[in-house]
Amino acid sequence: xxxxxxxxxxxxxxxxxxxxxxxxxxxxxxxxxxxxxxxxxxxxxxxxxxxxxxxxxxxxxxxxxxxxxxxxxxxxxxxxxxxxxxxxxxxxxxxxxxxxxxxxxxxxxxxxxxxxxxxxxxxxxxxxxxxxxxxxxxxxxxxxxxxxxxxxxxxxxxxxxxxxxxxxxxxxxxxxxxxxxxxxxxxxxxxxxxxxxxxxxxxxxxxxxxxxxxxxxxxxxxxxxxxxxxxxxxxxxxxxxxxxxxxxxxxxxxxxxxxxxxxxxxxxxxxx
Numbered sequence: 001x002x003x004x005x006x007x008x009x010x011x012x013x014x015x016x017x018x019x020x021x022x023x024x025x026x027x028x029x030x031x032x033x034x035x036x037x038x039x040x041x042x043x044x045x046x047x048x049x050x051x052x053x054x055x056x057x058x059x060x061x062x063x064x065x066x067x068x069x070x071x072x073x074x075x076x077x078x079x080x081x082x083x084x085x086x087x088x089x090x091x092x093x094x095x096x097x098x099x100x101x102x103x104x105x106x107x108x109x110x111x112x113x114x115x116x117x118x119x120x121x122x123x124x125x126x127x128x129x130x131x132x133x134x135x136x137x138x139x140x141x142x143x144x145x146x147x148x149x150x151x152x153x154x155x156x157x158x159x160x161x162x163x164x165x166x167x168x169x170x171x172x173x174x175x176x177x178x179x180x181x182x183x184x185x186x187x188x189x190x191x192x193x194x195x196x197x198x199x200x201x202x203x204x205x206x207x208x209x210x211x212x213x214x215x216x217x218x219x220x221x222x223x224x225x226x227x228x229x230x231x232x233x234x235x236x237x238x239x240x241x242x243x244x245x246x247x248x249x250x251x252x253x254x255x256x257x258x259x260x261x262x263x264x265x266x267x268x269x270x271x272x
Contacts (some may be wrong), residue, residue: 003170004036004142005226008178011040011071021065025137029063031097031203032185033139036178038087038099041071043178046085050103051213052177053082057206063089063096081105106218115211115257121148123229123253124165143186144169151193160236162190171226174215179226180259181208184250189265190234191244199269209260221256229253234261242267 001022010017019029019037035057063069069091076084082104089097126146129136146165151157166183175183189201214224224230234248248261 001141001170004033004168004179004182005171005173007033007037008040008176011037012044014044016069016071018068019063019065021138022141023139024065025139027062027064027066029065030137030139030186031057031059031206032182034059034063034089034097035099035185035206036182038071038089038097039101039178039181041073042085042087042099042101045073046075046083048083048103050081050083050105051216051218052101052210053104054102054210055181055206055208056100057208058098059203059205060095060098063091067091069096076100081107117255118231118233118249118251118257119255120163120165120231120251120253123231124167126164139186142168142170143183145187150190153188153192154195154198155193156196157193159193160190161234162187162193163231163233165229166232167229168226173226175224175226175228176215177210177213180210180214180250183230184208184232184248184259184261187232187234189244189263189267190236190246191239191265191267194236194239195267195269199267201265201267201269203263203265205264207262211257211259214258221252221254224252230258231255239267242270 002020023033071089073087085101087099088095124146126148129145131141144167148163150159150162192201212219231251237245237247244265246263250259252258
């Protein structure tokens, strides 16, 4: 079982090892991993001094585990303050994932608004969701989850939200932006709890905004480690016609807001 740190460092060193099956959902690499690999390739090819502000991610197709792939990167535009980069994860000449990244330098401004702090409780509290062979996706074995509220997948829950804790259980270094991308997407789509039985569900697009760097914060918070607990809140904003729109907030354990996330999810619970 190979940790996320292994792939992240390999990408930074110009290598591109095939993703092993423990990072899969079936034979497909889970989306957060493919997005994080693309971001690592951008960091390698276009080092930035400005913080990462936002990511726009399109999951175009499957990235098969245990198979070679390539990542093509390019600079879309580099201004004095803001830069836009793009990466495409390609396998068998097909595009699997597209990641657009926006980096922006801090500026002097009279507009200062801080998000209200959350009181998430004791880090790691709640009901642990561990890896269950044949039930949970393989990649779950790399991550600790703890449900605070909301329903488990396929539980016919009346809830439209999930709150809980998350962290890597096999990484010990700094929590980089790439680590954070993989970690946030590891939660099951909130729509799965609404289903009565097992059915496929997948993210199509994902928008992520970072309020500060997790490993080099500029707003006074402490640098985060990959095995630190983070708190996750997601709500189903709307769902109909086989598609769902979800919004999420990610907090440090002290309750300060770290990132905002929004996804378009497709649900295949009824087949014609």
